[in-house]
Amino acid sequence: MMPLFFFLFFLLMVVYAVLIAYYHKAWNKMPAFVLPEKQASVFISVIIAARNEEKNIQNLLQSLNDQRYPKALYEVIIIDDHSTDNTWSLLQELHFEQLQIRPLQLKDHIAETNTIASYKKKAIETGINAATGTLIVTTDADCRFNPLWLQTIAAFYEANEAKFIAAPVTYYNQSSLLSVFQTLDFLTLQGITAASVYKRFHSMCNGANLAYERSAFYEVNGFNNIDTIASGDDMLLMHKIFKQYPDKVYYLKNRWAIVTTEPAANWKQFFNQRIRWASKADRYDDKRIFLVLLLVYLLNVCFLAGAIAAFFKYTWLMLVLLLLLAKVLIEFPFVNSVAIFFGQQKLMKYFPFLQPLHIGYTIIAGWLGKFGHYEWKGRRIKK
Known part of the structure; x- marks a missing residue:
């Protein structure tokens, strides 16, 4: 069972690395x-x-x-x-x-x-x-x-x-851990948006x-x-x-x-926003973006499963930490190039340390976006 899980984890990481490299190349190639x-x-x-x-x-x-x-x-x-x-x-x-x-x-x-x-x-x-x-x-x-x-x-x-x-689109008022985290997460989304639209790989945008x-x-x-x-x-x-x-x-x-x-002003508001965004993931006619979202979600779930397994076997801790480092090295050049465009490169020093938080939020928001509910602007919305 464990060798099969390791193979799946590694395979997802390789596919993810190829995808991020594709986005990075497209972002850099896209003319201003x-x-x-x-x-x-x-x-x-x-x-x-x-x-x-x-x-x-x-x-x-x-x-x-x-x-x-x-x-x-x-x-x-x-x-x-x-x-x-x-x-x-x-x-x-x-x-x-x-x-x-x-x-x-x-x-x-x-x-x-x-x-x-x-x-x-x-x-x-x-x-x-x-x-x-x-x-x-x-x-x-x-x-x-x-x-x-x-x-x-x-x-x-x-x-x-x-x-x-x-x-x-980007955020202002980056004075707290939450606001820095949101900004870095949003820089990634903006880079993917620009690259995917430029290459006509899939469609993404933000209503702001x-x-x-x-x-x-x-x-x-x-x-x-x-x-x-x-x-x-x-x-x-x-x-x-x-x-x-x-x-x-x-x-x-x-x-x-x-x-x-x-x-978002607080973590509750942030999660409600991200759950709202995730709630439409299975409603896209563009199945390419659904597959991208599924890849990202499964990779993050593997990190969670690996972290749980690490409590029982020390070698799994080493594996998870190694793959977490690989994830940072894969994403950092891409997000950094986007941060330069937005004038927010100074925030990249926090990027490696916020990875565990990002993995956890992705899993929670993705799950509740499919099976849960959220509140927005004083309204309660169910899936």
């Missing part, structure tokens, strides 16, 4: 987009679903107001998703000269009931229906943007005639920084057939558009396009 001198002219509708975001609304609008993209070429549509705080009141009160802000209330379109799986999809859909822009850009209420954010997205869209654009043609959204019938899934307003929609336009889906690699978002 250079903003052209010519000003883009596409009209953009920025769509934001907000629920209980009173602490973030003012900074959000200020960051949007600071955009250097001409104010006449973008509108901001914020959909209040049944907030129980002062989000809606602030949206009514705050005004910025020239910034086109259109606040909407989701309760004017649908009531809050237990029969709706994804309010965020409903909110985004409501915003898109009210939008006038050719290009839809979605983000979150706790995000902040470089002043050239929209200008860079618009220029990239026009240069590539893109139908869907995944763009970079997306752009897609409004016409493409309607052409694939929006969130139809994926609206029974609580999560997936980003990746599941991306795959629908990818199937329609496989050569028109891109990752925008440019520092000015980076969106910064707030990390």
Whole structure:
């Protein structure tokens, strides 16, 4: 039994090493987009679903107001998703000269009931229906943007005639163990996202920084057939558009396009977020990404099983530590290259020491994403 387990463990590690090397090579090969001198002219509708975001609304609008993209070429549509705080009141009160802000209330379109799986999809859909822009850009209420954010997205869209654009996201406020851990984990995900989209290996993205043609959204019938899934307003929609336009889906690699978002405030919130992300793993039509996720999950389970076996046999402790070192050596160059792009290389000194924590969280979040439940924005969601 043990020799068979060792063989499986080693085989998974070899396949994983090949996969990470593939991502690393693709990341390094992917050219950074250079903003052209010519000003883009596409009209953009920025769509934001907000629920209980009173602490973030003012900074959000200020960051949007600071955009250097001409104010006449973008509108901001914020959909209040049944907030129980002062989000809606602030949206009514705050005004910025020239910034086109259109606040909407989701309760004017649908009531809050237990029969709706994804309010965020409903909110985004409501915003898109009210939008006038050719290009839809979605983000979150706790995000902040470089002043050239929209200008860079618009220029990239026009240069590539893109139908869907995944763009970079990272965290701010890296002052605690949890925030550092989240940032390093997210750097890995961003590197995989960019590499996989660039090579058209599989589709990945994050809803905090997306752009897609409004016409493409309607052409694939929006969130139809994926609206029974609580999560997936980003990746599941991306795959629908990818199937329609496989050569028109891109990752925008440019520092000015980076969106910064707030990390989870505590471990409970963090696990709920990651369980929410994991809950859609078996709903991807793109089976390549499912196989990647399965590989990662099985490898981490092997580490757990090996750690348990180490309590009974000393040689297993040596094996697990050796393979853990191999895992660090496999991942470090890739994540470090991504960290350099995001200006977060200083965090890489913590990377080796956070591996056991990462293995444990991956196993727990993956399991509960399939068989458990989670809470998000004050709502309890079951699988």
